[in-house]
Amino acid sequence: MIEFESVAKVYDGQRQALSDVNFRLAPGEMAFLTGHSGAGKSTLLRLILGLETASSGVVRVAGTDLSTLSGEKLARYRRRVGVVFQDPNLEDDLSVYDNVALPLRISGFSESEIPKRVNAALSRVDLSDQADASPRVLSGGQQQRVGIARAIVHRPALLVADEPTGNLDPELSARVMRMFTQFQQLGVTILVATHERAVVESLPFRRLVIENGCLVSDGMGVAR
Amino acid sequence: MNRWILDHTQAIHDAWKRTSDRLTQFVVLVCLLGILLAIPGWLAQIWLGMSSLVPEDAVQSEAIVFLKQNLEVEARIDLERTLSEMSDTDQIVFVPRSAALEQLSAQDGLEPIADLKTNNPLPDALRVRFSVQGVEARENQIIETLSGDQRVLSLRYYPSTRIQYASLVEMLGFLGIGLSALTVIGVLMAVFLVAAADVVDDRRRIELYTLLGASRRFIRRPYLYRATLLGVLAGLIACLVITFLNEVLSSVLASNLKALDTRLENIPMDGRILIGVASIAVLASWVGAERAVNRRLRALH
Numbered sequence: 001m002i003e004f005e006s007v008a009k010v011y012d013g014q015r016q017a018l019s020d021v022n023f024r025l026a027p028g029e030m031a032f033l034t035g036h037s038g039a040g041k042s043t044l045l046r047l048i049l050g051l052e053t054a055s056s057g058v059v060r061v062a063g064t065d066l067s068t069l070s071g072e073k074l075a076r077y078r079r080r081v082g083v084v085f086q087d088p089n090l091e092d093d094l095s096v097y098d099n100v101a102l103p104l105r106i107s108g109f110s111e112s113e114i115p116k117r118v119n120a121a122l123s124r125v126d127l128s129d130q131a132d133a134s135p136r137v138l139s140g141g142q143q144q145r146v147g148i149a150r151a152i153v154h155r156p157a158l159l160v161a162d163e164p165t166g167n168l169d170p171e172l173s174a175r176v177m178r179m180f181t182q183f184q185q186l187g188v189t190i191l192v193a194t195h196e197r198a199v200v201e202s203l204p205f206r207r208l209v210i211e212n213g214c215l216v217s218d219g220m221g222v223a224r
Numbered sequence: 225m226n227r228w229i230l231d232h233t234q235a236i237h238d239a240w241k242r243t244s245d246r247l248t249q250f251v252v253l254v255c256l257l258g259i260l261l262a263i264p265g266w267l268a269q270i271w272l273g274m275s276s277l278v279p280e281d282a283v284q285s286e287a288i289v290f291l292k293q294n295l296e297v298e299a300r301i302d303l304e305r306t307l308s309e310m311s312d313t314d315q316i317v318f319v320p321r322s323a324a325l326e327q328l329s330a331q332d333g334l335e336p337i338a339d340l341k342t343n344n345p346l347p348d349a350l351r352v353r354f355s356v357q358g359v360e361a362r363e364n365q366i367i368e369t370l371s372g373d374q375r376v377l378s379l380r381y382y383p384s385t386r387i388q389y390a391s392l393v394e395m396l397g398f399l400g401i402g403l404s405a406l407t408v409i410g411v412l413m414a415v416f417l418v419a420a421a422d423v424v425d426d427r428r429r430i431e432l433y434t435l436l437g438a439s440r441r442f443i444r445r446p447y448l449y450r451a452t453l454l455g456v457l458a459g460l461i462a463c464l465v466i467t468f469l470n471e472v473l474s475s476v477l478a479s480n481l482k483a484l485d486t487r488l489e490n491i492p493m494d495g496r497i498l499i500g501v502a503s504i505a506v507l508a509s510w511v512g513a514e515r516a517v518n519r520r521l522r523a524l525h
Contacts, residue, residue, distance in 0.1 A: 049435060072439050079437030089432050093241070105234060106438045108227050150436075 001027040001158060001189040002048060007057035009043050009213075017043040018213045021057070025191060025206075027157070030184040032200045033193040035210035041193040044210065045162050048191070049081065050074050061158065079107045082156035082188075086163035088147030090135040096122070097131040100149045107154055121153040125179060141172035148179060152188070159183060161192045165199055173199055231442065239449035242422070253418055254454060257411050257505065258461025264404030265466045265501040270473075271393065271400050272494045284314060285354040285363050285384040289370055290347045290377040300348070303375050307352055312362050315353040321346045347377055354384070360391070408508055415454065415512030419447055423520035430521070440521055447517045448510060455509030459502035466501065467493060 002025040009018040018040045025031055033041050046052040047059050050066050059066045061077070069077055090099050100118045109117065122128045125145040135143055144164065151159060161180070165173035177199060184190050184205075194200060200207060209217035243250050291300060300318070308316045319327075324346045352370075354363055360383070367381050423430065433443050470493055 051435075075434075075437050075439040075442075077437075078435060081437075083435050089428070091429065091432075102433075103436045105230075106433065106436050106442060108231070110226070111230065 001025050001029070001062060002191065003058070003060040004044075004047075005058040005060070007047065007054045007059055009040075009047065009052060010055045016213055018047075018054075021210075021213075021215045023208055023215060023218055025189060027189055028184065028187045029206065030180065030190040031192070031206040031208055032203075033191055033208045033210065034195060034197075034200055036195060039210045040213040041195075041210055042162060043213075045160055045191070045193055048158075048160055049083065050077060079103070079154065080156055080158070082151035082154070082159040084144075084147055084151045084159070084161035084164045086166035088135075088143045088150075090143055090146055090150075092134065092136050094135075095131065096127065096133050096135060096138070096146050099135060099146055100153050103150060103154045109154075117153050117155075118149075121149040124152065124182075125149045140167055141169075141175070144168060144172070144176060145179075148176065152183060157187075157189060159188050159190045161190070161194075163194055164192060165194065165196060170198065174202065177203060232445070235442075235445035236449050238446035239453065242446060242450055243453065246422075249418075250454070253414065254457045254461060257414060257454065257458035257509070259465060260407050260411055260414075261458060261462035261501055261505050262465035262469070264400065264407045265462055265497050266469050267400040267403060268497050268500070269466055269470055269494060271397050272497065273492065286382045287352040287354070287367060287370070288319075288380045288382075289350040289352060290379060291349060292375055292377045293347055295348065295375055299375050300350075303373070304350060307350070307366075310366065312355050312359070312366060313352055314355045315351075317351040317353075319349045319351055321348050324349060408504060411458075411505070411508045412512040415451060415509045416516040419451060419513040419516035420520050422447060422450075423517055440518075443521065444514075444517050447513055451509040451513030452506060454513075455506035456502075458509065459505030462501045462505060463498045466497065 002023075004021045004023050007018055007021040008016070010016050021040075021044065033044060035041050043052065047054055047066070048061060050069060053067050062080075064077065066074075066077070091102070094102075097118055100121055101114050104114045104117055119128065119131070122131055125148050127142060127145055127149065130138065130142065130146075135146060138146065144167070148164070151161075159180070164180075165176055168176065173196070180190055180192060181203065204220070206220055207217065208215060291303075304316050304318065307313050321344050322341075325341070325344050352366075354366075363381075363383070367379065370376050370379055430443055
C-alpha cells in the first residue's frame with residue numbers, strides 16, 4: 001500500500017529531514033512509526049499525504065508515484081486517505097455531525113448517502129448521542145473520537161495518524177488504539193506516528209523506528 | 225448538476241457565515257468601497273450632464289464668408305445652396321457689401337461715410353450660422369472646405385460658447401478617467417488586502433480542508449462569493465450616493481438649470497453610469513479577491 005524507495009527530504013537545500021528511507025507497508029497492515037521529536041516522523045507523514053515532495057527517491061501509495069500528482073489529482077488522492085491529528089482540528093462552529101460529514105461533502109457524496117455514513121462512523125466511535133452537540137462541549141477524548149470518525153467516514157483504504165494519543169490519558173489512549181485495531185481488522189492500512197512507548201509496546205504491530213531522518217529499525221513488536 | 229448546485233449552495237452558505245462572523249469589518253468595507261466607487265460615477269454623471277446640456281440661448285457658431293470681388297450671382301447662389309444643404313448649418317444670410325458698410329458704421333456709432341459709399345472696400349459676404357447642436361470637428365471640416373473654395377476670398381470663424389465649453393468638458397473627461405482608474409485600483413487593492421487577510425486568518429481551516437481532499441477551487445469558492453456580495457452591496461451604495469449627490473446638486477443649481485433649459489427640473493441621471501458603476505464594483509471585487517486568494521493559497525500550499 002505504502003512504498004518508500006530511497007526517499008530523502010532536504011528542506012531549503014540545507015536541513016536533511018529524511019535520508020535514504022526504504023520500507024513497504026502491505027494493504028491491511030498496521031504499523032507504528034516511532035522516534036523522538038524532530039526525528040522525521042512528521043516529514044514522512046507529510047510525504048504520504050502529498051503535502052511535501054521527496055527531494056530524491058520515490059513515494060508510492062497504492063501504486064501511484066505521489067510526485068506525479070498535483071492539483072485536482074492530488075486532492076482526489078487525499079480523499080482516499082483518512083487523517084487523524086494530535087489536535088483533532090474540529091470546526092467549532094459546526095456540530096459534531098457536520099464535522100464528521102465534512103470529508104463526504106468535500107468528496108461530493110450525495111445528501112442521501114451522507115447521514116448513513118456519518119451515523120455509522122459516529123456509532124463506531126460511540127458518539128451517536130453527541131451528533132448535534134458542538135465540539136466545544138466535548139471532552140478531549142470525545143473530540144479525538146470525533147476526529148477519528150471524520151477520518152474513517154469515507155471508508156479510506158489508508159489511515160494516517162500523527163500522535164493521535166498525544167493529548168489523552170492512558171485509558172483513552174488504549175481505547176483509541178483499540179479502535180485502530182478494529183479498523184485494521186476491517187482491511188484498512190494504518191500508519192500511526194507516535195513517540196509514546198507505552199502505546200507502541202501495548203500492541204503487537206510492526207514498528208518503524210526513525211532517528212535523525214534515517215530508518216534505523218523495522219520489525220514486529222510483541223505486546224506486553 | 226445536483227452536485228454542482230450543492231457545492232455552490234455550500235459555498236454561499238460558507239461565504240454568508242464568514243460575512244456574519246466579521247460583520248463590522250464587512251459593513252465598513254462595503255461603505256468605503258461604495259463611497260470610493262461613487263466618486264468616479266459622480267464625476268462621470270457631471271461630465272455627461274455637462275456635455276449633454278445645451279443652453280437654450282447658447283450662442284451658435286458663426287462664420288463670415290467674404291466672397292471674391294465680381295463673383296457672379298449664379299456662383300454665389302450655388303455656394304449658398306451647397307451650404308444650406310449641409311446638416312450642420314442652420315442659416316445662410318447674404319450680406320451685400322453696401323449693407324455691411326451700413327451695419328459697420330451703425331455699430332461704430334457713425335453714420336455711413338459718404339465717400340466710402342461710392343468707394344466701398346468691403347466684399348459681399350455670407351453669414352453662416354451653424355446648428356446649435358454643432359460638433360467642433362464637423363464645423364472645422366466645413367471651415368476648411370470653405371477656405372479652399374475658389375469663390376471665397378477669406379473667412380472669419382467664431383466658435384460658439386458650446387464648442388469652447390466642449391473642449392473644457394473633454395479635458396475634464398480625461399481628468400475624470402484618470403481619477404476613475406485610480407479609484408478602481410484603490411478598490412482592487414482594498415479587496416485584495418482584505419481577502420488575503422481572510423485567507424491568512426483561515427489558514428488552519430484551509431490546511432484541514434486541503435488534507436481532507438478539498439480542491440483549490442472548492443476552498444476558493446466561499447471567498448469569491450463573499451467578494452461578489454461585497455461588490456454587489458458596494459455597487460448599490462455607490463449608485464445610491466451618486467443619485468443622492470445628483471439630487472443635491474440639482475436642488476442647488478435649480479435656478480441655473482431653469483436658465484439653461486426651462487424644461488429642466490434636475491440634472492438628468494444617466495442609467496449607463498449606474499449600470500457601469502455596479503458592474504465595475506462586482507468585477508473589481510471579484511478580480512481582487514480571486515488574485516489575492518490564489519496567491520495566498522499558492523503560498524500556503
